[in-house]
Amino acid sequence: MTLDCDYVVAGTGPGGSAAAGRLAEGGARVVVLEPGPRPEPRPDAMEAVSRYYAHAGLTAAVGEGLLPLPYGRALGGTTAINSGTCLRPPEELVRGWAARVPGFDADRFLSLVEEVWIRLKVREAPESTMSSSSRLFLEGLAKLGIPGGHRLHRSEDGCEGAGRCCFVCPTGAKMTADRAFLEPVKGKVDLRLGWQLVSVEPGSPARAVVRGPEGRRALSCRGVILACGSLSTPYFLASVGAAAGSGLTVHPAAKVFARFDRALEGWHGVPQGAGLVDPVEPRVRYEGVFTPPELAALTIPLEGRALKAWMDDFPRAAGFGFMVRDSSRGSVHYPLGPGNPVVRYRMNDDDKRLMLHAMRFVGKTLLAAGAREVLLPLNGLPASFTDAAALERADLSRVRASQFQLMAFHPLGTGGLGRAVDGGLKAAEGVYACDGSVVPESLGVNPQVTIYTFGLYLAERLLKSHAA
Amino acid sequence: MSLAASYARAYARHCGLPEEGLDTEMAARLCRLPWWGRLGAEVSAAYACLAAPLLLLGRASTFAGLESDEREALLARLQAGHGVLARALFLPLKSVVLGAVYGPRGLRL
Numbered sequence: 001m002t003l004d005c006d007y008v009v010a011g012t013g014p015g016g017s018a019a020a021g022r023l024a025e026g027g028a029r030v031v032v033l034e035p036g037p038r039p040e041p042r043p044d045a046m047e048a049v050s051r052y053y054a055h056a057g058l059t060a061a062v063g064e065g066l067l068p069l070p071y072g073r074a075l076g077g078t079t080a081i082n083s084g085t086c087l088r089p090p091e092e093l094v095r096g097w098a099a100r101v102p103g104f105d106a107d108r109f110l111s112l113v114e115e116v117w118i119r120l121k122v123r124e125a126p127e128s129t130m131s132s133s134s135r136l137f138l139e140g141l142a143k144l145g146i147p148g149g150h151r152l153h154r155s156e157d158g159c160e161g162a163g164r165c166c167f168v169c170p171t172g173a174k175m176t177a178d179r180a181f182l183e184p185v186k187g188k189v190d191l192r193l194g195w196q197l198v199s200v201e202p203g204s205p206a207r208a209v210v211r212g213p214e215g216r217r218a219l220s221c222r223g224v225i226l227a228c229g230s231l232s233t234p235y236f237l238a239s240v241g242a243a244a245g246s247g248l249t250v251h252p253a254a255k256v257f258a259r260f261d262r263a264l265e266g267w268h269g270v271p272q273g274a275g276l277v278d279p280v281e282p283r284v285r286y287e288g289v290f291t292p293p294e295l296a297a298l299t300i301p302l303e304g305r306a307l308k309a310w311m312d313d314f315p316r317a318a319g320f321g322f323m324v325r326d327s328s329r330g331s332v333h334y335p336l337g338p339g340n341p342v343v344r345y346r347m348n349d350d351d352k353r354l355m356l357h358a359m360r361f362v363g364k365t366l367l368a369a370g371a372r373e374v375l376l377p378l379n380g381l382p383a384s385f386t387d388a389a390a391l392e393r394a395d396l397s398r399v400r401a402s403q404f405q406l407m408a409f410h411p412l413g414t415g416g417l418g419r420a421v422d423g424g425l426k427a428a429e430g431v432y433a434c435d436g437s438v439v440p441e442s443l444g445v446n447p448q449v450t451i452y453t454f455g456l457y458l459a460e461r462l463l464k465s466h467a468a
Numbered sequence: 469m470s471l472a473a474s475y476a477r478a479y480a481r482h483c484g485l486p487e488e489g490l491d492t493e494m495a496a497r498l499c500r501l502p503w504w505g506r507l508g509a510e511v512s513a514a515y516a517c518l519a520a521p522l523l524l525l526g527r528a529s530t531f532a533g534l535e536s537d538e539r540e541a542l543l544a545r546l547q548a549g550h551g552v553l554a555r556a557l558f559l560p561l562k563s564v565v566l567g568a569v570y571g572p573r574g575l576r577l
Binding site: 044045046047050051055056057058060062063064065066293294295296297298301302303304305306307308311379380381400402403 | 479482483484485497500501502505508539540543544546547548549550551552554555556559560562563566567569570571
């Protein structure tokens with residue numbers, strides 16, 4: 001491996017790929033490290049989870065209970081296994097970052113968002129690819145007279161609605177980070193699969209120690225770009241003296257299952273094809289979700305024969321999810337190194353209230369759409385309802401956060417623009433970050449577009465300073 | 469046979485799910501886990517198969533040796549456990565067993 005490159009980019013998720021691609025387009029010599037493999041579609045969802053999710057999908061935050069925090073470990077990072085949903089970062093948040101962080105250019109950032117939008121070929125999910133769950137949710141909203149339900153925008157080029165976005169797109173239609181930003185510069189970047197960052201030393205030049213199939217190497221370069229993800233990057237940021245590891249937000253999420261009287265075959269169509277911002281609680285966002293049976297069985301809050309009864313009805317089941325723009329904060333620690341983060345996260349009462357509000361809302365909407373039963377994501381409680389009035393009356397005030405059947409998919413904020421990195425995303429001399437860790441607060445929207453934009457934003461600044 | 473595989477068979481039998489091919493399926497799924505995941509599943513299985521009946525139902529029995537209604541009650545208690553330790557003890561096993569039990573069914577859908 002050459003020791004003479006301009007930049008070492010650690011990670012091929014949206015931040016790393018966008019930064020590497022733009023730097024290479026600008027003529028910089030870039031080495032890109034990706035510890036995971038090149039993803040290939042698998043017929044069994046759990047096999048894809050084992051191969052392409054970090055820690056075989058068993059990553060979890062510890063708090064009141066266990067909060068599963070799955071993320072990708074493959075070429076493309078989490079974009080290899082996400083739903084492909086694209087939402088722009090709220091402009092008022094971006095302008096707020098600029099107001100608080102000297103040197104951060106909100107106007108340029110927002111214009112780069114539009115460039116990302118084009119590069120990812122973002123379009124509204126076509127009606128023809130909508131899943132039955134999404135259709136039913138929109139139908140339920142219409143019956144309740146609630147406006148605002150819409151088809152979501154997604155990064156895809158020719159999606160046929162195979163319904164397997166989260167287990168590596170079987171048709172290759174999803175625009176993943178590598179496809180959008182690394183493929184166009186193929187031959188211009190030195191992409192190293194199976195290689196990972198071990199340590200970083202700031203300076204001019206900066207030094208990255210990397211490890212891979214051929215052993216350990218030290219690389220001198222103009223800059224090391226940390227894009228290892230919100231749960232690993234803080235390890236390296238802290239090693240160069242930056243204040244990283246706290247401020248974790250996750251968008252706690254859950255889904256409500258429903259049983260209908262007719263066959264829905266919910267596994268067909270785009271799982272996350274429709275959405276809504278809660279009309280009363282704008283920090284709650286509803287988004288479609290549907291999982292294959294072996295994973296659905298895990299997230300239905302039942303066991304044994306009660307679970308089997310639901311699974312026997314799986315062809316007639318629908319589900320819809322929600323996430324909360326959290327005000328709770330967590331942290332990440334590294335007793336076992338950057339690859340094995342210990343994550344702490346506790347949900348505060350306000351977020352708990354929003355979760356309960358959201359599950360009631362989804363339940364009522366699916367009942368309005370004709371569900372004969374809905375099942376709230378609550379462990380160890382009577383969580384099944386067959387009519388909206390009973391669901392409305394149900395006293396959920398004593399539910400503890402540890403009883404939620406939760407997941408979270410968007411760890412952010414552990415580096416923090418303005419805290420661990422400055423307005424130019426610099427943490428120390430020659431050390432930069434541009435992944436979810438730098439997003440300084442809970443976004444309330446799926447974060448991939450924002451993270452891609454941070455990658456482009458950093459690369460553009462580096463190219464300018466390089467030229468200067 | 470590992471304890472996790474033995475639990476999977478007892479679970480499938482209890483629910484009336486087909487046991488055919490389950491051992492192979494379990495072995496394949498356990499193999500795909502990192503070493504600590506396999507260890508976690510086995511520790512979970514030891515808890516669910518052996519310790520939980522005594523701790524949760526006060527019965528000195530194995531999971532397979534319980535009466536059908538007792539097994540169902542035990543599973544409900546395991547599912548309802550929401551502390552960190554309770555979830556950590558049960559979730560690794562649950563993920564691998566339910567994957568094996570419902571995964572092949574998923575392929576047929």
